[in-house]
Amino acid sequence: MSEAMTAVPLTTSDGRPLKSALASAQLRAKRRAFFLVAPLLLFIIVTFILPIGQMLHRSVYHDGLSANAPSLKAWFAANPEGTVPDEAAYAALAADFKTMKVDKTAGIAGTRVNYTLPETRSLITATARNADDLAPPYKVALLAVDPKWGDPAVWQALRSASSAYTMDFYLISTDYERSPDGTIQRVPENTRIYVYLFVKTFILSALITVICLFIAFPVAHLLATLPMAKANLLMILVLLPFWTSLLVRTTSWIVLLQGQGVVNEALIALGMIGEDGRLKMMYNQAGTIIVMTHVLLPFMILPLYSVMKTIPPSYARAARSLGATSWTTFRRIYLPQTLPGIGAGALLVFILAVGYYITPALVGGADGQLISNFIDFHMDKSNWSLAAALSAMLLAGVLVLYWLYDRLVGIDNLKLG
Amino acid sequence: MKKLLILSTALTLVGFSARAELTVMSWGGAYGEAQTEAHVKPFAAKSGIATVMVDSDNPATPIKAMVEAGNVTIDVASVEYADAIRLCDEGVLEAIDASTLPAGADGVPATEDFLPGAITECGVSTDIWANIYAYDTTKITGTVPTVVADFFDLEKFPGKRGLRKGAKAVLEFALMGDGVAPADVYATLGTPEGLDRAFAKLDSIKSEVVWWEAGAQPPQLLADGEVVMTTAYNGRIFNAAVGEGKPFTIVWDGQIYENEMYVVPKGAPNKDAAMEFIAFATSTEGLQAQAQQISYGPARKSANATEILYKDGKTVMGPNLPTAPENLANALETSSTFWVDKDAELNERFNAWLATN
Numbered sequence A: 001m002s003e004a005m006t007a008v009p010l011t012t013s014d015g016r017p018l019k020s021a022l023a024s025a026q027l028r029a030k031r032r033a034f035f036l037v038a039p040l041l042l043f044i045i046v047t048f049i050l051p052i053g054q055m056l057h058r059s060v061y062h063d064g065l066s067a068n069a070p071s072l073k074a075w076f077a078a079n080p081e082g083t084v085p086d087e088a089a090y091a092a093l094a095a096d097f098k099t100m101k102v103d104k105t106a107g108i109a110g111t112r113v114n115y116t117l118p119e120t121r122s123l124i125t126a127t128a129r130n131a132d133d134l135a136p137p138y139k140v141a142l143l144a145v146d147p148k149w150g151d152p153a154v155w156q157a158l159r160s161a162s163s164a165y166t167m168d169f170y171l172i173s174t175d176y177e178r179s180p181d182g183t184i185q186r187v188p189e190n191t192r193i194y195v196y197l198f199v200k201t202f203i204l205s206a207l208i209t210v211i212c213l214f215i216a217f218p219v220a221h222l223l224a225t226l227p228m229a230k231a232n233l234l235m236i237l238v239l240l241p242f243w244t245s246l247l248v249r250t251t252s253w254i255v256l257l258q259g260q261g262v263v264n265e266a267l268i269a270l271g272m273i274g275e276d277g278r279l280k281m282m283y284n285q286a287g288t289i290i291v292m293t294h295v296l297l298p299f300m301i302l303p304l305y306s307v308m309k310t311i312p313p314s315y316a317r318a319a320r321s322l323g324a325t326s327w328t329t330f331r332r333i334y335l336p337q338t339l340p341g342i343g344a345g346a347l348l349v350f351i352l353a354v355g356y357y358i359t360p361a362l363v364g365g366a367d368g369q370l371i372s373n374f375i376d377f378h379m380d381k382s383n384w385s386l387a388a389a390l391s392a393m394l395l396a397g398v399l400v401l402y403w404l405y406d407r408l409v410g411i412d413n414l415k416l417g
Numbered sequence B: 001m002k003k004l005l006i007l008s009t010a011l012t013l014v015g016f017s018a019r020a021e022l023t024v025m026s027w028g029g030a031y032g033e034a035q036t037e038a039h040v041k042p043f044a045a046k047s048g049i050a051t052v053m054v055d056s057d058n059p060a061t062p063i064k065a066m067v068e069a070g071n072v073t074i075d076v077a078s079v080e081y082a083d084a085i086r087l088c089d090e091g092v093l094e095a096i097d098a099s100t101l102p103a104g105a106d107g108v109p110a111t112e113d114f115l116p117g118a119i120t121e122c123g124v125s126t127d128i129w130a131n132i133y134a135y136d137t138t139k140i141t142g143t144v145p146t147v148v149a150d151f152f153d154l155e156k157f158p159g160k161r162g163l164r165k166g167a168k169a170v171l172e173f174a175l176m177g178d179g180v181a182p183a184d185v186y187a188t189l190g191t192p193e194g195l196d197r198a199f200a201k202l203d204s205i206k207s208e209v210v211w212w213e214a215g216a217q218p219p220q221l222l223a224d225g226e227v228v229m230t231t232a233y234n235g236r237i238f239n240a241a242v243g244e245g246k247p248f249t250i251v252w253d254g255q256i257y258e259n260e261m262y263v264v265p266k267g268a269p270n271k272d273a274a275m276e277f278i279a280f281a282t283s284t285e286g287l288q289a290q291a292q293q294i295s296y297g298p299a300r301k302s303a304n305a306t307e308i309l310y311k312d313g314k315t316v317m318g319p320n321l322p323t324a325p326e327n328l329a330n331a332l333e334t335s336s337t338f339w340v341d342k343d344a345e346l347n348e349r350f351n352a353w354l355a356t357n
Helices: A002-007 A018-059 A072-076 A087-103 A106-116 A119-128 A136-144 A152-161 A168-173 A194-225 A228-243 A246-257 A262-269 A285-309 A313-321 A326-353 A359-362 A372-381 A382-408 B001-017 B029-047 B060-069 B080-087 B170-177 B182-189 B190-203 B218-225 B234-243 B271-281 B284-291 B336-356
Strands: A176-177 A184-187 B022-026 B053-057 B076-080 B122-137 B161-164 B208-211 B229-233 B248-263
Touching: A018 A382, A072 A087, A072 A152, A072 B161, A087 A106, A087 B248, A106 A152, A106 A168, A106 B080, A119 A136, A152 A176, A168 A176, A194 A285, A194 A326, A194 A372, A194 A382, A194 B336, A228 A285, A228 B284, A246 A262, A246 A285, A246 A359, A246 B029, A285 A326, A285 A359, A313 A326, A326 A382, A326 B284, A359 A372, A372 A382, A372 B336, B022 B029, B022 B271, B029 B053, B029 B234, B029 B271, B029 B284, B053 B122, B053 B170, B060 B076, B060 B080, B076 B080, B076 B271, B080 B122, B080 B229, B080 B248, B080 B336, B122 B218, B122 B234, B122 B284, B161 B170, B161 B182, B161 B218, B170 B190, B170 B248, B170 B336, B182 B190, B190 B336, B218 B229, B218 B234, B229 B234, B234 B248, B248 B271, B271 B284
Parallel strands: B022 B053, B022 B076, B161 B208, B161 B229
Antiparallel strands: A176 A184, B076 B248, B122 B229, B122 B248
């Protein structure tokens, strides 16, 4: 049968083989579809893919030293790691300093080396300032400017920074550093911060997600089961804050929760706490949790509501009529059907929380800051490469969780509305 | 998010510069207002060049971003001393020819008239300002704080403290609070033990600290009763106290002062007008005009030669300036070389300390 068909291919009425006619018709449809989505695709590439690519590139690239110290770079390329810097190395360094002085690039070069080894920035800028006085023998001349030029740690840092592509920023963002002999070690305990912050960010985000779920579940259920008129009113109450500016909502919480705020004043007026016992609910971790829970709550309520709305009440009634207790009905019948909504809401809230910036910045005080606030800090300090490395790690963390979610729950088992 | 902010700021600035010919960026609040009244408006009136003022939490940040992005939309910026040096080293600023600055009102050439260090390769001082601490006289009665150690004394003066969120000026302040003499502060801070000592001192009040970031916050924190005392920029407290009648008192013991610099970003769209603006604003009259608006000291000898009155017409500015002899009794000048070099490292440590303990 199949042999007969291949022997005599099916054709369309005008004699073209059916297969190619279908292919060309589909190609036309595909092309039309592509042109329809092309604007969006272009938009996403320009505003999303390219910037993220640029960010990832920046996290491993900093040409502050390599672009401004070509002779030094050449010396490092010619001499393997561990070579003791000879006169040629110092001569290369001196030559680079002379060009740096003319081009005014010592600051950029120094900044780059300073990221790898603190306190080298002024060494480089000061030496560049005196570059005109440098004369052979260069080793003696440079050591006379500053004895630090004989320090192997400085040379190790120069070598590491002389390559534009570097993993140094990822080392810093995981609390590691290069020791003078080139091995990788953890930074001293009192400067370890990023791993702690990543862990804290993920734990706080998970906590906020769980709190949101517990608050949102009954609300969404109420919304889905109340008569239309009442449900609409409730819905507006949910949406109204959602439509309000984030800054307005955050500052309203400050008014409510601060030391001299409405809540504390009310509690004191009621005699529940004394003047000394004012609750600290603002400018700390508690503030971050409370305000972020409120701000992100609609993102949990809405997917839950849209899923609950589609669950026929007859299932629960059937379970009850077959003798299940109300708890069993909830656990075995209702809850499993809301899972797509829970998954969607939790993923949405969690991912938003992990990257949240404004709210912790305003209400987080010292211990309520998340990793995003430190990314912002390094943007401010113009250390964009470190900010990019931290962002890339955050992105990777979220993708890993997304993958885990897909493996455990399944991403097609997700209903966003 | 930050990029978006920078972008949107840049866009707004483009909007501004389409109308204005010269754009000046400063710190906003009482300070920005003072520079607007003393420099921006008179310059526009005199030169006929339309000039506008825009605000930033710290103008040094957007400058660097603008120059790197190749889209410079401001012509003049007011930045901290260490930033003026750092950005100059990085090639982000235009050099300023000191010989183009006008001589003092008494005819002394600018290079001799300015106080030492007030003119750098890329910047000219617009004033000398100080980090001080202040308290509300209606909240602290009886024994009042008079020395820097009192700020760290929670037993004598219980209550919340406001501190600037950042290593600079805070670490020096902590060491002076621990009894280190101003002359020894940077030598001490340069050693690991000295640094630990500064953090240990901060540890002793950490639970009571409210951290502020924008210069307008400390007077607000004091007024709201959120803190009993706070560090602040002295001019902000002065303007709240004298200008708005708030019951705030400044403690000058342990003040940390430095020059504020006018700089021109590299590639500023109106470089010539910017240089003209700086020459105008940092003349004897320009510096005096600013000191009439806010209590920051002029960095020219000739500007300090005559008595300056606050804009209310009766308050004599002299004793309210960081440079008044009685205020300099136990004072520290910020070391720009120290901070240019150690800013990144110490802020890392500070952040780690802030976020973890």
